[in-house]
Amino acid sequence: MHAPDRRRERPGPTGEGFTVIHSVWAIGSLLLSVGLLLFGHGIHLTLLPLVAEARGWSAGTNAMTTSAYFLGFGAGCLIVPRWLLRIGHIRVFGVLVAVATASLLALILAPSSWQWLALRFFYGIAISGIYLTVESWLNAETQARFRGAVLAVYAFVTLIAMFGAQLLLQGVRYDAGSLLTLAAICLSLAALPIGLTRRQAPRVVASPHFRLDALLNAANLPAVAAGALAGTFWALAPVYTARLGFDGQETARYMAAVVGGGMLAVYPLGWLSDKLGRAQVLAGLGFAGLLATLVYLIVAGRGEAPVVLYGLAFGAFTMPLYALCVALANDNASGHDFVEIGSIMIMANALGMVLGPLVAGALLSGRTPAVLPWFWAGAFAVLGIVATLARRPVGAGEPPGETAAFELVPRTVPEALVIDPRSDEPAETRDVDAAETGGAEATTPGVAVTAEGSVARDDAAVGSGTVPGDNGETPNAGESGPAPAPMRDKR
Numbered sequence: 001m002h003a004p005d006r007r008r009e010r011p012g013p014t015g016e017g018f019t020v021i022h023s024v025w026a027i028g029s030l031l032l033s034v035g036l037l038l039f040g041h042g043i044h045l046t047l048l049p050l051v052a053e054a055r056g057w058s059a060g061t062n063a064m065t066t067s068a069y070f071l072g073f074g075a076g077c078l079i080v081p082r083w084l085l086r087i088g089h090i091r092v093f094g095v096l097v098a099v100a101t102a103s104l105l106a107l108i109l110a111p112s113s114w115q116w117l118a119l120r121f122f123y124g125i126a127i128s129g130i131y132l133t134v135e136s137w138l139n140a141e142t143q144a145r146f147r148g149a150v151l152a153v154y155a156f157v158t159l160i161a162m163f164g165a166q167l168l169l170q171g172v173r174y175d176a177g178s179l180l181t182l183a184a185i186c187l188s189l190a191a192l193p194i195g196l197t198r199r200q201a202p203r204v205v206a207s208p209h210f211r212l213d214a215l216l217n218a219a220n221l222p223a224v225a226a227g228a229l230a231g232t233f234w235a236l237a238p239v240y241t242a243r244l245g246f247d248g249q250e251t252a253r254y255m256a257a258v259v260g261g262g263m264l265a266v267y268p269l270g271w272l273s274d275k276l277g278r279a280q281v282l283a284g285l286g287f288a289g290l291l292a293t294l295v296y297l298i299v300a301g302r303g304e305a306p307v308v309l310y311g312l313a314f315g316a317f318t319m320p321l322y323a324l325c326v327a328l329a330n331d332n333a334s335g336h337d338f339v340e341i342g343s344i345m346i347m348a349n350a351l352g353m354v355l356g357p358l359v360a361g362a363l364l365s366g367r368t369p370a371v372l373p374w375f376w377a378g379a380f381a382v383l384g385i386v387a388t389l390a391r392r393p394v395g396a397g398e399p400p401g402e403t404a405a406f407e408l409v410p411r412t413v414p415e416a417l418v419i420d421p422r423s424d425e426p427a428e429t430r431d432v433d434a435a436e437t438g439g440a441e442a443t444t445p446g447v448a449v450t451a452e453g454s455v456a457r458d459d460a461a462v463g464s465g466t467v468p469g470d471n472g473e474t475p476n477a478g479e480s481g482p483a484p485a486p487m488r489d490k491r
Contacts, residue, residue: 029193040186042165063361066235072124080129100126169252226321227352257311262319278328286384
């Protein structure tokens with residue numbers, strides 16, 4: 001007879017605050033993976049335009065390579081969910097980390113811009129899939145009532161990691177090969193917390209499904225304009241500062257100022273949008289960004305201080321735009337439509353991130369560096385105009401006070417929208433087909449698909465060590481009970 005486990009009898013801390021901390025602590029390995037991933041990714045985003053500029057490539061060619069990355073990222077949102085359902089999360093995650101690392105290292109050796117186009121496209125697919133895998137786990141590990149807190153922590157980790165990457169770049173005299181190798185090392189290390197986890201892989205993946213006419217709807221223009229601003233920043237801002245005479249450290253300081261400005265402004269602007277309305281705040285950011293850019297172009301000089309100060313303002317006006325666009329879409333959608341409409345926002349934003357650098361790069365080629373801020377001024381003006389046309393009272397069409405509060409949504413993949421507490425997707429849309437399982441629930445031991453569209457864990461099942469293998473593989477029935485019924489993605 002085994003002695004009773006006394007540890008289970010000890011009362012632990014209780015209360016809402018402790019439970020939230022426990023929920024965040026439970027996903028610590030996932031957040032560590034995200035932090036390492038984004039740290040290496042942030043190095044890559046700033047460094048590659050500088051490498052291309054040092055090779056003498058035109059701004060248009062430089063922008064094309066970044067657009068190829070964003071195109072791959074959007075493609076990954078569509079194709080990787082199918083891989084996850086067929087192969088399994090852990091295996092797909094390992095493959096994607098290998099592809100991302102190899103693509104990044106191959107960029108050092110590839111002398112041709114055409115090779116860069118292909119490598120950055122595949123890198124974009126890999127990064128998109130890695131995001132999707134991690135966010136699937138976050139959704140599976142998060143109780144519905146704590147999704148807001150977990151989403152906020154996750155989004156903040158992404159910002160901190162990107163900011164830290166810029167701090168590193170400004171603290172060292174960069175050698176492109178060494179820093180890209182460091183970025184690849186960070187991507188590889190990001191696989192360790194996931195690869196060594198004992199938690200079962202999630203079975204539900206948010207796969208965006210929408211019509212082309214829905215993507216091309218005029219209501220998505222604010223997200224397209226926001227994507228154009230973000231895409232041209234990551235593609236051409238390092239080129240702009242390099243052509244102003246900045247070295248690598250000064251360029252990294254400017255990039256850090258932009259990311260830092262966004263970190264400081266995103267929550268206050270979110271709170272303001274709860275009070276005034278999303279479209280009003282979006283329009284205000286558009287016209288404020290236009291004014292700040294014109295002042296910078298007309299009044300300010302070209303020394304480092306004015307450029308960095310403008311970077312702070314630019315970050316404050318651009319970094320919160322995507323989350324505000326998602327919030328605006330949510331205000332116009334019922335709860336069970338949120339993931340689908342949010343996925344459309346992601347694709348509209350990606351469309352802007354692909355097209356924006358192509359247009360700005362073509363304009364900047366062979367011309368003065370000031371063309372880029374003038375492009376930003378035009379994009380801010382478009383944002384202000386289209387957001388003004390989309391204005392409506394807060395909660396219009398809904399009972400007063402029913403508009404969901406602002407949530408900071410990371411600019412990643414649709415699975416982040418499932419974690420969002422504003423998502424209220426019915427259980428029947430979460431890929432459960434009881435008819436195919438003889439009436440049995442199509443869930444895995446320890447995981448239940450809830451009516452809120454989240455995946456709730458059965459702590460007893462998880463704590464017992466009965467954890468099915470990845471890719472639908474389970475231990476022998478005699479060891480852990482019957483194998484779970486298969487789950488089919490009907491989207």
